[in-house]
Amino acid sequence: MDFTYNYYNLFSCHYIKFFSDVALKESNLLVAFCILGFIVLIGIIFDIIGTAVISGREEPFHAMAAKKVFGAKEAIKLLRNANIVANFCNDVVGDISGIVSGAALMAIIVKLAFEGPKGSIYTAILGGLLSAITIGGKAIGKNIGIAKSQSIVYTVAVIFAWIEKNTGIKILPDYKNNKRKKRK
Template sequence: MRTILRNSIRWSVSIAVITFVLAALFSIVSTSILDGLSWGIGMFVVLVIVWIGIFFDMVGIAATAADEIPFHSMASNKVHGAKHSIQIIRNADRFASFCNDVIGDISGIISGAAAAIVIAELTLSFKMGVSSVLEYSISIIMTSVIAAMTVGGKAFGKSIAIRYSRDIIFQVGKLLYFLEKHTKIKLFKDKKRKKKKRK
């Protein structure tokens, strides 16, 4: 019980630190990109951020919905990405937490902040100026559109993730295999090797 609690606390602290770093990084990047851009291009950037959140939310759901059994025969036949797919499914709680809570929530927060910058840029683009009522209306409309796209996109992504979970995780597994092969970075540690070393 203590080991489980200790591991949970360690994971919570590490994910909080990662979230802090990524949120700061995404915020700096999005603000620097939006600085000086027209409101039209700025809106496109906001939509890209929204779709990043939707994509990672879909991948996180797929990890919790996928079954590892179909990947065992693929792994025995040395199909690239099969072992990584199994690792994703076995670590579905942490993988989904990272995709849904970290990337997904950060995207939602950053898209909101970026939308505020775009709204300000839009109101300033009117040479004659705009009334407070019009500015308020533009703000409500753009915020509502972004919220609708985020919620609607995630709802659509969830249905796709549940239905095609195996295919989605296999593609992610192949991507992790490619990254590990060329960068030598392992996302998941081999638990079996750890146990052998302890023995």
């Protein structure tokens, strides 16, 4: 990994944590729980995308690309860069959402101002619930990612194609297929 990749991860983690801290301090409990749920949902969605890219196949998208279907080339790029995409989605975003959701839960607990022995019990219960929702959501998400990999990859590819078309920003590099290397 190069310096810019690690710097980006560090910067994005602090940026997301700062945003959630500011949003949680200025909100009521219902909004705070909604923000916490949104942070957990982002982690689950990116985990689904990472799993779908790992388990997806290129062949259907080659046929679509031959017919010039919008997003097919980006789907091939996603699948050829599966290691990068899965690392970013599952590890980077997943870890950041886990850390930030834990910090957000602590901000909610401080807002509830639990004190004494009951505070420890409530903290343990809320922490356990957050863990169960996150782990259960990611487990269900992995099953969805595997079962619906082609449609998930295509949906993400269409979003990337739209971004590239409207902004000119290329999100993924063009890699040649490693399977086509010549034998010695």
